[in-house]
Amino acid sequence: MTEGIATRGGGWRRADGPPAETRKKKRRGGRRGGRGEVAMVDDVEFTSYYGRPIIKPPVWKTPDVPLYLFLGGAAGSSSILGALADVTGRPALARASRLTAGGGAVLSVVYLIHDLGRPARFLHMLRVFKPTSPLSVGTYILSPFGAAAGGAAALELLGWFPGLKRFAGLVSAVFGGPLATYTGVLLANTAVPSWHAPHTELPYLFGGSAMAAGGGITMAFTPVEEAGPSRKMAVAGAAIELVVMHRVENGHGIVSEPYHEDRAGLLLRLAKACTVAGAALTVVSGRHRAGAVASGVLLAAGSALTRFGVFDAGMASARDPKYTVVPQRERMAARAAEQAHASSLTQ
Amino acid sequence: MTSISSASPAFTGKDPNNRLFGPLPDVQGDAGYEAGHPERVGFFTDTSVCIGCKACEVACKEWNTLPMDDSHGTRDTMGLSGMSYDNTGQLGANSWRHVAFIEQVRTVDLPMPTFGRPGDDRQGSGPSPAVSGDAGSQAHMQASVLNAEALSEFDPQTGQSGTDKQVRWLMSSDVCKHCTHAGCLDVCPTGALFRTEFGTVVVQGDICNGCGYCVPACPYGVIDRREDDGRVFKCTMCYDRLTDGLMPACATACPTQSIQFGDLDELQARADARLATLQSQGVETARLYGRDEDDGVGGNGAFFLLLDEPEVYGLPPDPIVTTRDLPAMWKAAGKAALMIVGVAASAVLGSRRPR
Incomplete structure (x- = not known):
């Protein structure tokens, strides 16, 4: 059957389909996309099994997981702010931060457990500790954080044991940073192409986004004269979020594509608009009550939308075999070229 | 030398102490089993002799009492995929064996008879049963009821159409x-x-809490969560049968020895020999998949002989275990956490104290 055929695939193609699915040049000319920074990938050819996805899309539910990412981030960054505000004598900011951290921690635990297929077995997470599993590491970050931040918030509301409250707040601050950034690893440590490719950037993205959200929320709940640190952290976080998001969206060739398309693209454009507006409003009128509230809401919305957008982009990239096959083919071609180059050097 | 990772240069796959990537001669020992554990076992699926009978799927469902599902993994529904003879569609929580089916065509450059073909304008060049005498009117009658174009292209003597297609x-x-x-x-x-x-990977159903993390972590899209149950399921290589010295159900049921079960070393040697045989017979598209221990997952316990590119069968061409890059990710997360502390600290210290 195959004798005399020298080509690699033997010239075979699927009887009822094209030899390879060819992708037309497709770029959504978004209003914000006019800067010409989008890496274009033209006419990629790839083969698939009846267009079916190769990897399984995550079974994680939305809004549970994106909200968990958002709330965990906001809680983590505000816990750090709260502890620092406490030791530098800003009681109102410390109070708002503790309540934000505690509320976010409790809610994020609820969302995380609700997302399990067997919620009653959530304690099985604590059977083992595995550094190779970001979810296991995350459990051991979230559990002490939740206990400390939740406890600090409860004591804040009740007004009991101020010493214990301070201590709990400090403990939560220790786990706050890892809580805000480990979620980037949680998504990146998968075979989902659009999450795995930016695997060193997602922690920074989520860290920046967490600071924007935490700063924004605490700014909205703190008297403006005490909320200076919140404003500064929010603006810095928003800037980091925007810069890193830009790299995630544009630096990874074809797997950056889902960040621009469909619902993920829309969510991320909205996220950018909210974050830019929130940061600008913070600078302009963050010292007024109404301005602080409005920019806090915008920054939190921007952060939440970023998580929803990143989540959606990953789901979209998992559902399309193109994003699994094409980068792997490119990787193989690069490796073959490198080997050919190396062998030509040694000869 | 291949450079394996651009992201985690510390892990070249050649470090004997690195357990995240690269070849592992003793998988069970690495997992903590003491010396004297059984040999690592595996499947060698030789697709060149697969006849698509799906006995493996049936045997697997029967032995493991897997629920029925359709080609999208929807439980307890029966349906046709509408794309081919493959109505299983994919591996999933309820289908631990999946027989892929692909019909392919190609144009061939075989020397063809240039005379006497229906529709050929050189009618005087040779005898042609279809256009001479009474047969001509017969062909005309057929053409009037059937697709004239298809008829004219089809050569009943060679069974091939005019465009020289093979299927x-x-x-x-x-x-x-x-x-x-x-x-x-x-x-x-x-x-x-x-x-x-035995070196296989198995889910303990009484421990799994359905977090779902394994589902997107698999570079092959094998493991999935079962609807209404909440837990994940996948092939156990019939762990229960192995412990009793039996072959897995699918390999036992396979009538053509397309699915071969045995010690992995032995299967690898057998596969190499089979590949050499096929290549000597001119089947140049044959290749082994998952056999290479230097690949992105350190080699597969269940590997394949394929007749086309992996993605044609729905397999990833160059899978890499996601945890290879985990050290780089943890490093980034640690630095990002410090970044938050730094930004928060400078925000606090850089602000004027309230009156």
Whole structure:
């Protein structure tokens, strides 16, 4: 059957389909996309099994997981702010931060457990500790954080044991940073192409986004004269979020594509608009009550939308075999070229 | 030398102490089993002799009492995929063997008779049963009721159409690869997934809490969560049968020895010999998949002989276990956490104290 055929695939193609699915040049000319920074990938050819996805899309539910990412981030960054505000004598900011951290921690635990297929077995997470599993590491970050931040918030509301409250707040601050950034690893440590490719950037993205959200929320709940640190952290976080998001969206060739398309693209454009507006409003009128509230809401919305957008982009990239096959083919071609180059050097 | 990672240069795959990537001669020993554990076992699925009978799928469902599902994994529904003879569609929580079916065509450059073909304008060049005498009017009558174009292109003597097409069917029984570096196993936060003494990867149903992390961690899209149950399921390589010295159900049922079960070393040697045979017979598209221990998952416990590119069968061409890059990710997360502390500290210290 195959004798005399020298080509690699033997010239075979699927009887009822094209030899390879060819992708037309497709770029959504978004209003914000006019800067010409989008890496274009033209006419990629790839083969698939009846267009079916190769990897399984995550079974994680939305809004549970994106909200968990958002709330965990906001809680983590505000816990750090709260502890620092406490030791530098800003009681109102410390109070708002503790309540934000505690509320976010409790809610994020609820969302995380609700997302399990067997919620009653959530304690099985604590059977083992595995550094190779970001979810296991995350459990051991979230559990002490939740206990400390939740406890600090409860004591804040009740007004009991101020010493214990301070201590709990400090403990939560220790786990706050890892809580805000480990979620980037949680998504990146998968075979989902659009999450795995930016695997060193997602922690920074989520860290920046967490600071924007935490700063924004605490700014909205703190008297403006005490909320200076919140404003500064929010603006810095928003800037980091925007810069890193830009790299995630544009630096990874074809797997950056889902960040621009469909619902993920829309969510991320909205996220950018909210974050830019929130940061600008913070600078302009963050010292007024109404301005602080409005920019806090915008920054939190921007952060939440970023998580929803990143989540959606990953789901979209998992559902399309193109994003699994094409980068792997490119990787193989690069490796073959490198080997050919190396062998030509040694000869 | 191949450079394996651009992201985690510390892990070249050649470091004997690195357990996240690269070849592992003793998988069970690495997982903590003491010396004297059984040999690592595996599947060698030789798709060149697969006839697509799906006995493996049936045997697997029967032995493991898997629920019925349709080609999208929807439980307890029956339906046709509408795309081919493949109505299983994919591996999933309820289908641990999946026979892929692909019908392919190609144009061939065989020397063809240039005379006497219906529709050929050189009618005087030779005898042509279709256009001479009474047969001509018969052909005309047929053409009036059937597709004239198809008729004129089809040559009944060679069974080939005018465009010189050949047809072949590819059939391949897909299964969990039982990777040397299994992404599902690495990311499982409960310890429900574990490495058995046979070197296979198995889910403990009484431990799994359905977090779902293994599902997107698998570079092959094998493991999935079962609807209404909440837990994940996948091929166990019939762990229960192995412990009793039996072959897995699918390999036992396979009538053509397309699915071969045995010690992995032996299967690898057998596969290499089979590949050499096929190549000497001129089947140049034959290749082994998952056999190479230097690949992105350290080689598969269940590997394949394919007749086309992996993605034609729905397999990833160059899978890499996601945890290979985990050290780089943790480093980034640690630095990002410090970044938050730094930004928060400078925000606090850079602000004027309230009156």
